[in-house]
Amino acid sequence: MAEFGQAFTTQMVVSNFQDNHWTAPEVKPIGPFSFHPGTHVLHYSSTCFEGLKAYRWTDGSIHLFRYQDNIRRLRNSAAALCLPVPSDELLEASIFAAVKAVVSEIPDLPGALYIRPTLIGTELNIGAAGRGSKEALLYVITSPVGDYFAGGIRPLKLLIDDENMRSTPKFGQVKTGGNYAASLGSVTQARAEFGADQVLFCPGGQVQETGAANFILLKGNEVITKKLDGSILPGITRDSILKLAAEQGYQIKEIDYTVDELLAWLPESEAFLSGTAAVLSPVGSLIYHGKEYLLGDGKIGEKSVQLKAKLTGIQTGKNNDTYRWTTVV
Numbered sequence: 001m002a003e004f005g006q007a008f009t010t011q012m013v014v015s016n017f018q019d020n021h022w023t024a025p026e027v028k029p030i031g032p033f034s035f036h037p038g039t040h041v042l043h044y045s046s047t048c049f050e051g052l053k054a055y056r057w058t059d060g061s062i063h064l065f066r067y068q069d070n071i072r073r074l075r076n077s078a079a080a081l082c083l084p085v086p087s088d089e090l091l092e093a094s095i096f097a098a099v100k101a102v103v104s105e106i107p108d109l110p111g112a113l114y115i116r117p118t119l120i121g122t123e124l125n126i127g128a129a130g131r132g133s134k135e136a137l138l139y140v141i142t143s144p145v146g147d148y149f150a151g152g153i154r155p156l157k158l159l160i161d162d163e164n165m166r167s168t169p170k171f172g173q174v175k176t177g178g179n180y181a182a183s184l185g186s187v188t189q190a191r192a193e194f195g196a197d198q199v200l201f202c203p204g205g206q207v208q209e210t211g212a213a214n215f216i217l218l219k220g221n222e223v224i225t226k227k228l229d230g231s232i233l234p235g236i237t238r239d240s241i242l243k244l245a246a247e248q249g250y251q252i253k254e255i256d257y258t259v260d261e262l263l264a265w266l267p268e269s270e271a272f273l274s275g276t277a278a279v280l281s282p283v284g285s286l287i288y289h290g291k292e293y294l295l296g297d298g299k300i301g302e303k304s305v306q307l308k309a310k311l312t313g314i315q316t317g318k319n320n321d322t323y324r325w326t327t328v329v
């Protein structure tokens, strides 16, 4: 299978906001857009997006996971970027139409269809006039995917970056391209210099999240993760894992904690990344100021594997969906 994010299906769904109203979502063959060079998004990064998945269960039915939460988050991101905010109904119709249009292209398990609703500011305006783009384009593209990290399930190596921030303090909760652009330099350097898979951003020595997923620690009976304060993305996978872990008897600690505390906990802990793309990806070691620190014995932790099975079991229809997180398309 192609690297994550490099394969696309044949259809997309588009809707335009002009003269204060949205056009009905239209399914069309996936293909290029044409923009005037003065288009708002090309200058002021008026763009936000979502990432969610649809799964083909073994009986052939197609199911979305917690799409209502992605809709809520996209609407919050749009508002933060002063973009026209699409209604729940428009977003739901666009997501469902995008999945229905490509049902035959959805891979079997363990693959999935990654869905990328995207909103961009399309007003022809380079004036930065103290307001957002008055026009917008909403589109939903889809991509057949497998594992996010190349090499399948293996313990990941993270570099702790205590100098850079992936976003300004309150913008981490906004799923906007600029936050990813801000993290690229650090992640690229971590890969090239240390062979790291990702960066754990810890500005000022405070642990936050990685460039593409939340970071969660299992220490004895505790699940420890950064509390939501606007500086990190409120991950839907994170929320799901915390609920499933609480059900298993873990004590959930959403707190602020430092790199020093984290390093002290490592020998007796497991850790993983959580996200739609990453699902639950175990971490084997952290590199900090040139030294490598192992999580436990550096191998994939048993408790992480168990939690992952709980989550993917619901997503793929193997376990009872007691939370009603899945919706048939």
Ligand code: PLP
Residues within 6 Å of the ligand: 051, 209, 210, 211, 212, 213, 214, 233, 234, 235, 236, 237, 238, 274, 275, 276, 277
């Ligand atoms: N944090 C960042 C920076 C992300 O890009 C993602 C991925 O969407 C997440 C966290 C996890 O969010 P979710 O579980 O909703 O996919």
Ligand code: COI
Residues within 6 Å of the ligand: 050, 051, 052, 211, 212, 213, 275, 276, 277, 278
């Ligand atoms: C996701 O998990 O949906 C993300 O947005 C991460 C992205 C970098 C692929």
